[in-house]
Amino acid sequence: MAVNVEGEMTEESQGFPNIIELNVGGRHFSTTHLTLTKHQDTMLGTMFSGKFPCIHDKDGRYFIDADGESFEHILRYLRLNELPPVSLMEKVYKDAVYFGLNDLIHELELQPSIMAKLMRDKFYSRLDGFPGALNEILHQAGNPEIMHKSYPSTTVVVSALESEHKPKSEEFDVNHVCVCAKSTKEADVKLKPWNQFAEVGAEEYVRALKSNLEERGFVVVYHHIGNCSYSCTLPPQGRSSSHRKQNCATLFFALVFHWTKM
Known part of the structure; x- marks a missing residue:
C-alpha cells in the first residue's frame, strides 16, 4: 500500500504499484515506489512520476538501461544513505551522475578517490589539445x-x-x-x-x-x-x-x- 498526503494507505501511487519489480541491465531488484521517488528531481523520480511511459521487459518488470552492479549500491543509498565500497566508488559515481542523484554525487565528491580524480581531470582540462x-x-x-x-x-x-x-x-x-x-x-x-x-x-x-x-x-x-x-x-x-x-x-x-x- 502507498501513503497519500493525508497519511491514508492507497493501492497504487500515481499509477504504479507500491512494490516495483525492476530489471536493471539484466539484474532484478524489488523495491518500493517511495524509495525510487525519494528524490523527485532525479532521473528515477521522473521515470516513476507517472508523467512519462516506462519500458517493460518480457516479464513485465520495469526496465532501466544501466549497470546492475552500480544500481545495487544506488538503491542501498536511497534506502539507507549508505555509500558504496571504495573499490566501486568511481563506477557508482558515474551512474549517480547519470541518474542525477545530486546528494549522492556530493557525498562521493568528498571521498579521496573521487576528489583526486576530479582534481586530475580539472588539470587535464586546462591543457589545450x-x-x-x-x-x-x-x-x-x-x-x-x-x-x-x-x-x-x-x-x-x-x-x-x-x-x-x-x-x-x-x-x-x-x-x-x-x-x-x-x-x-x-x-x-x-x-x-x-x-x-x-x-x-x-x-x-x-x-x-x-x-x-x-x-x-x-x-x-x-x-x-x-x-x-x-x-x-x-x-x-x-x-x-x-x-x-x-x-x-x-x-x-x-x-x-x-x-x-x-
Whole structure:
C-alpha cells in the first residue's frame, strides 16, 4: 500500500504499484515506489512520476538501461544513505551522475578517490589539445610496424616548446624541421607551442600524459632526451664584437611503453 498526503494507505501511487519489480541491465531488484521517488528531481523520480511511459521487459518488470552492479549500491543509498565500497566508488559515481542523484554525487565528491580524480581531470582540462595528444601517442604506440621492430617495448618521441618562442633575428628560420640533437630524430608526436607552457611547463605536460596513460592501465616511463639541434647565429649587439646564438626552444621526450609488464 502507498501513503497519500493525508497519511491514508492507497493501492497504487500515481499509477504504479507500491512494490516495483525492476530489471536493471539484466539484474532484478524489488523495491518500493517511495524509495525510487525519494528524490523527485532525479532521473528515477521522473521515470516513476507517472508523467512519462516506462519500458517493460518480457516479464513485465520495469526496465532501466544501466549497470546492475552500480544500481545495487544506488538503491542501498536511497534506502539507507549508505555509500558504496571504495573499490566501486568511481563506477557508482558515474551512474549517480547519470541518474542525477545530486546528494549522492556530493557525498562521493568528498571521498579521496573521487576528489583526486576530479582534481586530475580539472588539470587535464586546462591543457589545450590534451585528448588529441593522447590519441596520437596511442596511435603511434600501437603502430604494428613499430611494435614488430621494438617489442617488448615501444618508444614514442614527443616534442614540445617550453614557452612561446620569439625569434630575435630575421635569420632564425621559424619553419625549420626540429630534430633531437642527441638522436637526430624527428618527433613521432609534436605538441603545439601553446601559451600555457609558460604556466605549466612542457615537462609537466608530458608527465600529465604519462599519468593519464597509467590510469588507463599502461606501463609507461618517460625521460627528457634532449633539445632541438637547430640554432641561429645572431649579429653582435651593442659594443660586443662576439656573435651570439639563438637555440630552438623545442624539447624532446621519450615515452616508453612496456608491454610485458601489463
